[in-house]
Amino acid sequence: MIRINCPYCGERDHSEFSYGGDATINYPSLDASEKEWTEAIFFRKNIKGFQFETWHHSNGCRMWLVVERSTITHEIKSVKPCHPDLQKVVKNNK
Amino acid sequence: MKTRRIDNYGKINRDKILSFRWDKKNYKGFEGDTLASALLANNIGIVGRSFKYHRPRGIFSSGVEESGALVTIGSKDRRDPNVRATTQELYNGLEASGQNAFPNVNFDLAGINNYLGRFFAAGFYYKTFIGIPPLEWGKGTAIWMFFEKFIRKAAGMGSASGLPDPDTYEHAHDFCDLIVVGSGPAGVAAAIEAAEKKLDVILVEQDSLIGGNQLAENDFDNSQIKNQLENLGIKIMTRTTAFGLYDNCVVGLLERVTDHISAPNVNMPRQRFWTIRAKHIIVGAGAIERHIAFNNNDIPGVMTVNASKHYLNRYGVLTGKRIVIATNNDSVYETANQLSEAGANVTVLDSRTNLEIETNKSFEIRKGYVPYNINGSKKIDSLDISKSETINKSETINCDQVLLSGGWSPAVHLLSHRGVKPKWDYNNACFLPSDTKENITIVGSSRGLWNKNDCIASGIAGTTDALNRLGLSKTNYFFPKPGGWKNPIQPLYEVKYKKSRSKSFVDYQHDVTTDDVRLAHREGFISVEHLKRYTTLGMANDQGKMGNIIGLSLMAELLNKEIPEVGTTVFRPPYTPVSIGALSGRNVGKHFRPLRVTPMHQWNIDHGAKMIEVGLYQRPWYYPKENETLSDSYIREASTVRKTVGICDVTSLGKIAIQGPGSTEFLNRIYSNGFSKLQVGKARYGIMLRDDGIVMDDGTSWRLAENEYFMTTSTGEAAKVMSWLEELLQTRWTDLNVNVTSVSEQWAGVSVAGPKSREVLNNCVDDSMVITNNNLPFMGVTSTFLKGNIPCRIARISFSGELAFEVYVKSDFANTMMDLLWENAKKYDGCLYGLEALGALRVEKGHVTAAELDGRVTIDDAGLSKMASTKKSYIGSAMRKRGVLKNNDREILVGFFPTNLKETFNAGTIVCEKNNIKGQGIGRITSVTYSPELGHWIGLGFVKGGLDKWKDTNLVGADPVRNKQMNLKVVSPHMIDPKGERMYA
């Protein structure tokens, strides 16, 4: 069972988090075409191995995280904040 | 009845006699007995009837692999079916009975199924009911219904009590460096080695005693081992099964806390469900002895050899007098010695012709012989044996017991849970665990080691492996080679005797015979997974612990392949059954989910509210006066709101503070309607779409200041909207300077609605000038004070369609606010109103809630097209008109009246055209109420094409679930005051 090392709270049980989705999508601008939006929200790769996905520390600090997780073993290779400014803060604190 | 208990044997406590009941008769056993050993001691041979054929069945084993002695323990609401008698400890007053038999296991009327075997062969269900539903609806339903009752009754196991479980169960968590599963010589050696190296160790044992299969030895005493483990600080958990391994070194345990106690302390849980997080797992789960398939190999009196040794040395029960042991390996000879020393007449049939064995010579060894048929039905009369090369009638031995050992299967189950496939070992005729990169090490006979010293060495090596992998040492180690018998095993899975029509069982518990496996092969079900599903081999609650390999070997033979080419089925958790009670733990009844109450919860109850659950929230449902029913009450409440004034607790709405310079831009992007021009001091109703263009939620946002908004969401979607806003700000629009904070619990809110609402509020606010129509027009917002210097926010928002205000105070002031408002509302003959009246008022107005916005509805479907801005882009704007969403036959929000105004209808009713009442119809009713204003029932819902298409047509409301049907007409959803004149008053 997964434990995620939240950059703010530390290592916590997966029951504190909610799964988000694919963290690699670049969402198009709001005025982009239906086609671009269709690509962004309906088409997903079915990755066997490590993938980047978003998780929300919903029962914790409420931070959205990018988690690099293996879909086979659940091994987690890296965790970082989604927000680039928070990424910088975390890096500077290390 | 003579006892089979013999003196000077066993580790039971003969000073402590226990009484128990079996099939309504009284018996006695001793402390330390299992139910199985006590039944055997009392000479009870038949303990159950088999799954399909109702054949008499006895006790096959002494452990978790048991597939015959499944019994029902306890009575009434504590009745527990399908309990293995072999692992149920005896206690004083235990009540047990046999299963799947009427009137009892000795005389079972359904035993006739045994002679109708061809109807119950593999695939019976599939073949018999081809052409019957769901394939041909309407034709065969009755046939299936008719047969199903009989089939379900005829084939099956014990039945559940059908009553609520009176026991409690706990969930518990623990952490350790190393968890060792199994307390045999390997597990104990591993645990001691690890504790000496300063690891924090948990040792888990499913039995009540530690020792593993050593408990079957006559000279074994575990007290010294126990002391040593305890002195090293090892946490020993007995009566605890490691039922599953999960990722990241998580082990699931089931601890049976009181299942062995006759009158447990009521404060104790019955069972505890443990989640253990370890850094490393060592599995020393042992091995399971297999039987051999041949004719009538299920007659009571058949048992594994090791089980008989257990009963002799642990429980002092000699299971037979004239015993024949059939084997293909060396493991049986110590048992043969001991059984014959204990007074049994023993004959060993060894399928091997060349072997060297040292024995005490007190029994005969028939080399090169195998059993091929048991004579007898409820007990063994004799055994037909033959030379192993060609099976021919050669000899019949009179005997009362046949002990079988077809080899040993290492318990690879736990590793299989991790997706690690075992590998076949030809030398030892068994599957062995493969290596894994995860921190799991297998030790002892689970890795095919058959003697004790090798097991101990493997335990120490296992701990060294663990220490190395944890980076705590760099020590070389090696595991002993699998095996350990002097003479090699000779594979023997089935003894075929073609002349007989008797049954030869592979899987006792599901009554799968060798013929069933051959039938599956003939019919093309040759993959292991298909074989399993077609014959149900290995799908009973023992998961084929004894029979799986026999089934595989038969299929391998039929396919002319080797066993590893045929494959093995994947074992999945749990290793042994886990009760539903243990899985749910304390999360039952009121504790099933958290309960949320508003700050004026008690105030509401004190003022007569009946409560209802909305999501997690308890909300006032209605406030009955004296003898009022629900419908009396809500009709009065709704009428009062329209006539004078009503007060309703709306605290459960989600509330979010939105702050920062980007707030306006943020709202403008997430709502479908424009927010850029909303002035400070004004509120706006808004709709949020999902990325895919479907409506997510609706609510209001109040502009409190230039860069500050107060957003309300629906009760049910509050958490989702909050996460969504955070996601957008943290992942997509990271340049927007906006902060969102949930303030749902910080503010208590009420709606004050009705023509007299302003007058009531005039008496409640410090300065009544702030709420005049000029100063607080429709959708106006103000921050002011209630009397008593209570800061509050007031917005002129109406859900009921009347002149109405929402008033929010900090939660601590909730009761004070309620007292103040209620005192003044009473002066105008006002009322308190609940959710039912609120629903009536909003349905009359055609306002949508979660019943309509169900995640399939677009803005246009909800009739709110004017809420979709054409001057800006927003979340969902690109997608809301995609593909099917622009079809013109989509279901559109409408109102419904019964044609005959005296009729009623229900939500869920399917709307159909008059001569076409079937399927999904052309629409559905989502909300209904009696309308006090209109004086009849009304509904909201959807219909294809909307009002324009159907306004003059008579439609039918079909409600087959409730056996109702009524004529309907479609009306505008805005059923009263369509222009909203009352709200603007």
Ligand SMILES: [Zn+2]
């Ligand atoms: Zn956190």
